[in-house]
Amino acid sequence: MEKYVINGGNKLYGSVDVQTAKNSVLPLLAATVLTDEKVKILSIPDITDVKNMIKILSRLGCRTVFDGCNLIIDSSCADCYEIPSELAHELRSSLFLLGSVISRFHMAKIAYPGGCDIGLRPVDLHLTGLKRLGVDITEENGYIICKCDKLRGNEIMLDCPSVGATENIMLAAVKAEGTTVIKNAAREPEIEDLQKLLNCMGAKVRGAGSGTVVIEGVNELNGCEFLPIPDRIEAGTFLIAAAMCGGEVELTRVCAENLSSLLHKLRENGCKIHVNNDKIVLENHRRLTSVKSVETQPYPGFPTDLQAQITTLCCICRGQSIITENLFETRFKYVPELRKMGADITVINRNAFVRGVERFKGATVVAHDLRGGAALVTAALAADGMSSVLDISHIDRGYGAFEYKIRKLGGDIVRVSV
Ligand code: EPZ
Numbered sequence: 001m002e003k004y005v006i007n008g009g010n011k012l013y014g015s016v017d018v019q020t021a022k023n024s025v026l027p028l029l030a031a032t033v034l035t036d037e038k039v040k041i042l043s044i045p046d047i048t049d050v051k052n053m054i055k056i057l058s059r060l061g062c063r064t065v066f067d068g069c070n071l072i073i074d075s076s077c078a079d080c081y082e083i084p085s086e087l088a089h090e091l092r093s094s095l096f097l098l099g100s101v102i103s104r105f106h107m108a109k110i111a112y113p114g115g116c117d118i119g120l121r122p123v124d125l126h127l128t129g130l131k132r133l134g135v136d137i138t139e140e141n142g143y144i145i146c147k148c149d150k151l152r153g154n155e156i157m158l159d160c161p162s163v164g165a166t167e168n169i170m171l172a173a174v175k176a177e178g179t180t181v182i183k184n185a186a187r188e189p190e191i192e193d194l195q196k197l198l199n200c201m202g203a204k205v206r207g208a209g210s211g212t213v214v215i216e217g218v219n220e221l222n223g224c225e226f227l228p229i230p231d232r233i234e235a236g237t238f239l240i241a242a243a244m245c246g247g248e249v250e251l252t253r254v255c256a257e258n259l260s261s262l263l264h265k266l267r268e269n270g271c272k273i274h275v276n277n278d279k280i281v282l283e284n285h286r287r288l289t290s291v292k293s294v295e296t297q298p299y300p301g302f303p304t305d306l307q308a309q310i311t312t313l314c315c316i317c318r319g320q321s322i323i324t325e326n327l328f329e330t331r332f333k334y335v336p337e338l339r340k341m342g343a344d345i346t347v348i349n350r351n352a353f354v355r356g357v358e359r360f361k362g363a364t365v366v367a368h369d370l371r372g373g374a375a376l377v378t379a380a381l382a383a384d385g386m387s388s389v390l391d392i393s394h395i396d397r398g399y400g401a402f403e404y405k406i407r408k409l410g411g412d413i414v415r416v417s418v
Contacts, residue, residue: 003390004403007412008362008383011247011285016405018235018254019045020228022398023305024190026093027167028197028228029053032073033060033100034174035201037223044071045231046400048393052090056083056097078104085111085142091397095126095164098146099171102135108146118369119328125165129156133172133180153178153217161186161298166213167194173215174203182213188299189258193229200224230278232258233305234399237374239263239282240309241406243271244316244382248283249409256280261302265291265310269317290319290356296326308334308375314354315343316382323352334372337365341379341387362387367394374399381411390418 020043029050032039044050044066054064054071061079065072081101088094088111101108113123127137127144132155135148153176158165166186171194173180185191187209195208201224204216235254242249243266256263256275263273263280268291272283291314296304304327314321315338325331332347339345341360346353362385367373373395380387389395392415395402403413 001390001418002392003388003416003418004377004380004392005414005416006377006380006387006389008360008380008385008387010245010381010410010412012242012245012249012381012409012411013247014409015250015252016238016408017252018230019400021190021193021231022047022049023163023188023233024193024228025050026053026091027096027171027190027194028226029057029073030093030096030100030171031194031197031201033057033062033075033078033097033104034171035221035223036076038072038074039201039223040070040072040225042070042225042227044069048397049091049093052087053093056087056094059083059087060101081105081107082109083111088113092121092164095123096167096171098126098130098144099168102130102146102148103151103172103175106148110144112142112144118331125158125160125162126168129158129165129169129182130172132156133169133176135172151176153180153215155181156183158182158184160184161211163188163190166191170194170198170205170213170215173217174198174205174221175219176217178217180215180217183211185211185213186298187211189229189232189255197224197226200226229258230254233303233371235259235280236262236303236306237309237378237399238405239266239280240306240313241378241381242282243269243284243288244313244378245411246284246286247410248281250279250281252279254278254280261300262306262310265294265302269313287358288313288317290314290317290321290354293322293324295324298327304328304331305371307331308372309378311345311352311354312338312375312379315345315357315379316359317356319356321354323354325350331372333368334375337376338379340365341383359384361385364388364390366390367392370394370398377402377406377413381406381413
C-alpha cells in the first residue's frame with residue numbers, strides 16, 4: 001500500500017504535458033484484436049488500467065512490445081477467447097473486449113468486469129446490443145458466455161448513451177455482415193477516437209460524435225500507427241488544482257474543445273483562461289466565487305469524471321453550490337473525506353449541497369476510487385498544513401506520473417510506502 005504525503009499551500013506555476021486519454025486508449029487496445037497485422041499505439045500513458053489491459057491481451061495470446069513510450073500489439077497469434085476473473089475484475093474496460101473477441105473467435109467468455117465502485121454499472125446495454133448482432137449470450141457462475149456463427153449488422157437503439165456499450169457494439173460490428181446503425185450512441189470524444197482508429201485500420205465507420213454511428217461491415221482490417229487524443233479528464237483535474245491553489249499553469253497537448261463545459265464553469269468561477277491551439281493557460285490569484293450549480297450529463301454536458309474535482313473546488317469558493325450526479329449512484333464517496341478537511345458539504349441522494357469555507361485543513365484521508373482520490377489530492381494541495389492521502393492505487397489507475405507533474409508545478413507531494 002502507498003500514500004501521498006502533501007504539504008499544502010503552495011501556488012502552482014509552470015507547464016505540464018497532458019497524457020493520452022485513458023478512456024480512449026483502453027477501447028483502442030481492444031480494437032487491436034480485430035487484425036492479424038501489427039498496430040502501434042503511440043504515447044501510451046503510464047497507468048495501471050493500461051498495464052492490466054496489456055496483461056489481458058497477453059492472456060488472449062497477443063504479443064505486445066513496449067518501448068517506454070509506444071506500444072506495438074501483434075494479435076496474429078491470439079488463440080484464447082476467455083478472460084479470467086482475476087483479470088476482468090481489475091478494470092471495467094475488460095468488458096470492451098467482448099465485441100472484439102466475439103468478432104475474432106465467434107466465442108467469448110469473460111468474468112463480470114471490475115472498475116471503480118461508483119455505482120451499479122450494469123452491462124445490459126452491452127449484451128442487448130450484441131444480441132441484436134446475432135450473439136447468443138448466457139450468464140453462469142459470474143461469467144458472460146457468448147457464441148455466434150456469424151455477426152450480422154442491425155439497427156440498435158441504446159436506452160441511454162452508454163460509452164462502453166457504444167464502443168463494444170462498434171468493435172463487434174466492424175467485421176459483421178451488413179450495416180449496423182447505433183442510435184442514441186454516446187457522443188464522447190473517445191468514441192470519435194475509436195472511429196478514427198478503426199477507419200485507419202480499414203473499417204467503414206461514420207457518425208461518431210453525432211449520436212448515430214453507422215458501421216458498414218468489412219472482411220478484413222489492417223494494422224496501423226495511431227496517436228490517441230489527450231486525456232480531457234487529467235487536463236481538467238490539473239486545471240481545477242490550479243484554480244484551487246492559485247498561480248498560473250499551462251497545459252500542453254490538450255484539446256480545449258473537449259473541455260468546453262469545464263472551461264465555461266471555471267470562467268464563471270472567475271478564473272482567467274487562455275486557449276491557444278493545443279495549449280490552455282489558467283491563471284488565478286484570489287478566492288473564487290462559487291458556481292450556483294453543476295449537473296453531470298453525457299457528453300457534451302459536464303463530465304461525471306470531473307464531478308468530484310469541481311465539487312472539491314466549490315468547497316473553498318465564496319458562496320453556495322449544488323452539484324448533481326446524474327450518471328452514477330454512489331459517486332460521492334470522497335465527501336466524508338473532504339469533511340475531515342473542514343468542508344461544509346451535505347449529500348442527499350444525487351445532490352451535494354456545498355457551502356464554501358475559506359480553506360481546507362490538512363488531514364489524513366482515504367481514496368475510494370480514481371477520480372475521488374484525485375480530488376482529495378487537489379484538496380490537500382490547497383489545504384493549510386500537512387495531509388496524507390491513503391490507498392493511492394486507485395489514483396494510479398488513471399494518472400501517470402501524477403506526483404512528478406504536481407512537483408513540476410511546485411506542489412509539495414511525495415509518495416510513501418506504508
Ligand atoms: C465510461 O464508463 C468511462 N470508463 C467512465 O470513466 C465514465 O465515467 C463513463 O464512461 C461515463 O462517461 C471508460 O471509458 C473505461 P457508461 P462506462 O456505460 O462505459 C448506465 C473514469 O473515471 N449503463 O457510459 O462504464 C450506467 O449505469 C471512468 O475514467 C447502463 O444502464 O459508462 C451509467 O448510469 C469511471 N447499462 C450510464 O449508463 C449498461 O449496459 C453511463 O455509463 C451500461 C451503462
